[in-house]
Amino acid sequence: MSETTGLWMLLGVAVLLLATGLPAWTVLLGVAAAFSALGMATGVISMAVLTALPPRLIGLLEQDLLQALPLYVLLGAMLNRLPLARILFNTGTHALQRTGAGPQLMSLLLGLLLAPINGSVGASVTMLSRTVQSRLAAARVPASASAALICAGGTFGVVIPPSLVLILLGDAMLRAHTEAVNATHQAARIINTQDLFRGALPPALLFCALCMAAAWWMSRRGKPVADQADAAPTTADRLTAAATVLFLVGLLAGVALGYFYAVEGAAAGGVALALYGFATRTLSRKVMADVLRDTMALSGALFALLIAATMFTLVLRLFGTDRWIADALLALPGGPAAVLAAVLLVLALSALVLDAFEIIFVVIPIVMPPLLMRQPDAVWMSVIALLMLQASFLLPPLGYAVLLIRHDMAGVLSMRALARALAPYVFAQAVVLGCVLAFPQMTHVFSPPESAPQENAGSTEDGWEMLRRQQEEAQGAQGSQGTPGEGNAVPSFSLPPPEGEAR
Numbered sequence: 001m002s003e004t005t006g007l008w009m010l011l012g013v014a015v016l017l018l019a020t021g022l023p024a025w026t027v028l029l030g031v032a033a034a035f036s037a038l039g040m041a042t043g044v045i046s047m048a049v050l051t052a053l054p055p056r057l058i059g060l061l062e063q064d065l066l067q068a069l070p071l072y073v074l075l076g077a078m079l080n081r082l083p084l085a086r087i088l089f090n091t092g093t094h095a096l097q098r099t100g101a102g103p104q105l106m107s108l109l110l111g112l113l114l115a116p117i118n119g120s121v122g123a124s125v126t127m128l129s130r131t132v133q134s135r136l137a138a139a140r141v142p143a144s145a146s147a148a149l150i151c152a153g154g155t156f157g158v159v160i161p162p163s164l165v166l167i168l169l170g171d172a173m174l175r176a177h178t179e180a181v182n183a184t185h186q187a188a189r190i191i192n193t194q195d196l197f198r199g200a201l202p203p204a205l206l207f208c209a210l211c212m213a214a215a216w217w218m219s220r221r222g223k224p225v226a227d228q229a230d231a232a233p234t235t236a237d238r239l240t241a242a243a244t245v246l247f248l249v250g251l252l253a254g255v256a257l258g259y260f261y262a263v264e265g266a267a268a269g270g271v272a273l274a275l276y277g278f279a280t281r282t283l284s285r286k287v288m289a290d291v292l293r294d295t296m297a298l299s300g301a302l303f304a305l306l307i308a309a310t311m312f313t314l315v316l317r318l319f320g321t322d323r324w325i326a327d328a329l330l331a332l333p334g335g336p337a338a339v340l341a342a343v344l345l346v347l348a349l350s351a352l353v354l355d356a357f358e359i360i361f362v363v364i365p366i367v368m369p370p371l372l373m374r375q376p377d378a379v380w381m382s383v384i385a386l387l388m389l390q391a392s393f394l395l396p397p398l399g400y401a402v403l404l405i406r407h408d409m410a411g412v413l414s415m416r417a418l419a420r421a422l423a424p425y426v427f428a429q430a431v432v433l434g435c436v437l438a439f440p441q442m443t444h445v446f447s448p449p450e451s452a453p454q455e456n457a458g459s460t461e462d463g464w465e466m467l468r469r470q471q472e473e474a475q476g477a478q479g480s481q482g483t484p485g486e487g488n489a490v491p492s493f494s495l496p497p498p499e500g501e502a503r
Helices: 005-020 024-041 053-061 064-081 084-095 102-117 121-138 143-154 164-184 193-221 235-256 262-280 285-318 321-330 336-351 356-374 378-394 400-408 415-438 440-444 461-476
Strands: none
Touching (some): 064 102, 064 164, 102 121, 102 193, 121 143, 143 378, 164 193, 285 356, 336 356, 336 378, 356 378, 378 400, 378 415
């Protein structure tokens, strides 16, 4: 069978997702099972290879990194069920009243605080819609402007560390970078989750600042907002809001800067929210049951997606499609810039059909290794991929966040008005993406000197010795947590000898 069979697998997934509305993990498993049966019937795939899948999945699920996944989902579920989001919005709106754009600015600030721990873009948009939509309407903010604010704030979790998207992308990029290093015999430091946190922070802060400026500017051009329907916050509300902001900022900053592990930060946040709920009697037995049900449902969906994507990519690789894609990308005229443009186009098109997690589990392992063979700065490439995903989620009419908010506000929102309201935020996204493309050092502002990309180091003995030390340290760290913020340890790999050594 042809090496391009995997492309038919990808096309089949896209068509079935759009035509059936089935969960992505169901479609991935079904397509992988059908094509694996076809491969065995034609002799391309052997049953012995497929029987290695269960041990591979067990090894994957034993990673320390995945311990943080259900804890972050729990955090998001508790924030959605407890009244903290309402208290934060009400208190912040009154504090920002003199700006003339209190509700608009607070909607974005709420997304900035809560989106990184809310799971996915879908969960963030749903949370913001539930919390701020009615209050923005009470403040006479137009429906299109409200929807644009919710869309922009809901995508903050794509780029603000330490979100689930960044944690899982860090793991995927680690594997992709390892493949690229093995294929090209580079002498390079393998990327880890902490590198991605630090690299994403400057562009993320710039995008948030531009969105705040856009929201304020648009509010000045429109009609003044009305007095808020909610009563003025009490002293207890102000204290609760201040403590919550300090705790969340400290939690996110501590994990992003590597002072403690992502799993530790998520566990601390869960305990703090539970204590608040018990102390204020807002975490009743019914609310706790709802929180646990939401956590189990979303965590189960994410793990099912991870397992399905692992099987799907294994079958695709058995057909040799990953090598065919790599060869096609590397053969593009125009050098590294052409490869980068092609990968960004694939990510943009994928984001019109898939959520961020589905792209990380399915698309990133296929397109990133050949890109990193031509563009060795893995942190820069990771941040560009994040920004492209975020931009695709915001683009009307098929952006994921746009589709969600149109579903929530069906009947009161026209596509033309929403596109006009989204234009400043899409422009801000384009400005940030252009800045990162033009100035790669933006992604290394907070990086330590030793993690900066090194050029022309591939043939030196010192470089190979560095790689061997890194491999030995990673193998010694298996079973432990490693260093704060790095996620799971680097998988072991065999290094080819440098030029001049006996093979």
